[in-house]
Amino acid sequence: MEKIALITDSACDIDDETLRRYSVHVLPFKILYKDREYTDGVDITPQEVYINMKTEIPKSSQPSMEDIEKLYQKLERENYTHAISINISSGISGTVNGMEAISKQFPGIKTFLYDTKSTSVCQGIILKKCGELIERGAGFEEIVKAIPEMKKKIHMYFVFGTLEYAIKGGRIGKISGTIGDVLNIKPIVCFDEEYGQCFTCEKVRGRVKSVNRLIELGEKFTAKNKCDAYVIHGNVEEDALKVCERLRMNPGIKNVHLIGQISAIVGVYCGPGTLGVCYSEI
Numbered sequence: 001m002e003k004i005a006l007i008t009d010s011a012c013d014i015d016d017e018t019l020r021r022y023s024v025h026v027l028p029f030k031i032l033y034k035d036r037e038y039t040d041g042v043d044i045t046p047q048e049v050y051i052n053m054k055t056e057i058p059k060s061s062q063p064s065m066e067d068i069e070k071l072y073q074k075l076e077r078e079n080y081t082h083a084i085s086i087n088i089s090s091g092i093s094g095t096v097n098g099m100e101a102i103s104k105q106f107p108g109i110k111t112f113l114y115d116t117k118s119t120s121v122c123q124g125i126i127l128k129k130c131g132e133l134i135e136r137g138a139g140f141e142e143i144v145k146a147i148p149e150m151k152k153k154i155h156m157y158f159v160f161g162t163l164e165y166a167i168k169g170g171r172i173g174k175i176s177g178t179i180g181d182v183l184n185i186k187p188i189v190c191f192d193e194e195y196g197q198c199f200t201c202e203k204v205r206g207r208v209k210s211v212n213r214l215i216e217l218g219e220k221f222t223a224k225n226k227c228d229a230y231v232i233h234g235n236v237e238e239d240a241l242k243v244c245e246r247l248r249m250n251p252g253i254k255n256v257h258l259i260g261q262i263s264a265i266v267g268v269y270c271g272p273g274t275l276g277v278c279y280s281e282i
Helices: 016-021 046-052 065-077 095-103 121-135 140-152 164-169 207-217 237-247 264-270
Strands: 004-009 025-027 030-032 037-039 059-061 082-087 110-115 154-159 185-191 198-205 227-233 253-261 275-281
Touching: 004 121, 016 121, 025 065, 030 264, 046 253, 046 264, 059 264, 065 095, 082 095, 082 121, 082 140, 095 110, 110 140, 121 140, 121 154, 121 227, 121 275, 140 154, 154 207, 164 264, 185 207, 198 207, 207 237, 207 275, 227 237, 237 253, 237 275
Parallel strands: 004 025, 004 082, 082 110, 227 253
Antiparallel strands: 030 037, 030 059, 154 185, 154 275, 185 198, 227 275
16 A cells, blocks of 8 residues: 655745645755854744845755655655655756655655756645645555646746845846846746746836736736635735735635745745745646
């Protein structure tokens, strides 16, 4: 009889209830300052990362091989037969490569590694849907087959408060224009499907217009299919609440979920002031 484990990394953004309900195993990134180190989601919160950015922008490192090995040893002890791992994009992290190397050392646990070519709440939504399928009694192969179709129905957009942190963090991908802040240009940011890196899908001038555009972009999906909307933010809860209110006015949106703060590891590179909306077709 199959016993399926769900695994992700701490870049994943989803509500705590989902993580508890489906017993999700979260591999933490490390948040690195000049004189200290923290474990993402364990001894530092996203809000603390944002506050600290006023004095120092930290670096990060992916989940350690040791942590991954310890997780697989735990799964082995708990008699898991299969594992599904929903990972941050390989275009911005080597996490999936580390997972692959360690999982091969545990042939008794059949593992499916999924490179989302994205991050944050996109990972979370896929995890949630996988958990729902497991709860309904779906088998490993059925779930694995369904995951790429889940991804096709998820559409995520971000706008940064400033480009400063993405540029300094080196994860800016195909977002161009270091003079963007000077001109008050606020790019709408997506992840490309091929490389899983950030790119500018639209350029908007000014904060208000950029936030409006996050909401308008969902209309092309809700006009065709009912959607759930997920809102995340980088220490700008008031803005996120306003976005939620406006999304609820769209009859094509069934549920609006305020996930809250973007995970600390993602926050290191997007910075405070970031807003993200993810549209998930039902």
